[in-house]
Amino acid sequence: MPAGGELKLDVQLEDVGDGVLVTAQVTAPLVGECARCLDEFSARTHVRFREMFAAAAGGSGDDGYLLDGDLLDLEPALRDALVLDLPLSPLCRPDCAGLCSRCGIKLADAEPGHAHPGDGGVWAVLKDLFGPEESEPTGDDRVADPESGGNGRPEDTSLTGTSRPEGSKER
Ligand SMILES: [Zn+2]
Numbered sequence: 001m002p003a004g005g006e007l008k009l010d011v012q013l014e015d016v017g018d019g020v021l022v023t024a025q026v027t028a029p030l031v032g033e034c035a036r037c038l039d040e041f042s043a044r045t046h047v048r049f050r051e052m053f054a055a056a057a058g059g060s061g062d063d064g065y066l067l068d069g070d071l072l073d074l075e076p077a078l079r080d081a082l083v084l085d086l087p088l089s090p091l092c093r094p095d096c097a098g099l100c101s102r103c104g105i106k107l108a109d110a111e112p113g114h115a116h117p118g119d120g121g122v123w124a125v126l127k128d129l130f131g132p133e134e135s136e137p138t139g140d141d142r143v144a145d146p147e148s149g150g151n152g153r154p155e156d157t158s159l160t161g162t163s164r165p166e167g168s169k170e171r
């Protein structure tokens with residue numbers, strides 16, 4: 001609850017002999033942090049409670065409230081009722097999309113279909129483009145081979161592989 005928030009109270013008091021039965025309806029402003037997107041948001045909560053305020057201790061069970069002489073302090077009962085009413089995981093709205101798990105941006109503020117490259121998208125395409133060039137077997141292999149370079153006919157040896165013409169090797 002924000003400090004200085006305005007409460008709307010509708011209280012009904014009933015004298016029941018050894019105490020006062022209080023029936024109250026309260027509308028209170030709330031400020032909370034969304035459990036998904038961590039945004040601060042405000043809302044209003046509406047609670048009703050009915051509590052017995054006993055004139056003397058022990059008059060209405062263990063967890064009852066007490067009258068302070070002629071005064072009735074609603075605050076403890078009101079606080080209890082509001083706390084019970086608060087959700088454990090408040091959301092700024094029921095369908096809050098929360099935050100992106102990779103960059104932490106609020107998905108509600110991000111572009112539609114917000115996603116990140118690197119999950120097999122753009123980078124996988126680049127790898128396909130550059131991969132074959134790196135593992136190209138022709139070219140450098142032919143020049144670096146001392147046998148094929150020495151016999152003066154590198155084209156034939158590289159194309160035919162191990163089954164090169166016998167004549168060139170014998171010479
Ligand atoms: Zn949210």
Ligand SMILES: [Zn+2]
Binds near residue numbers: 103
């Ligand atoms: Zn993201």
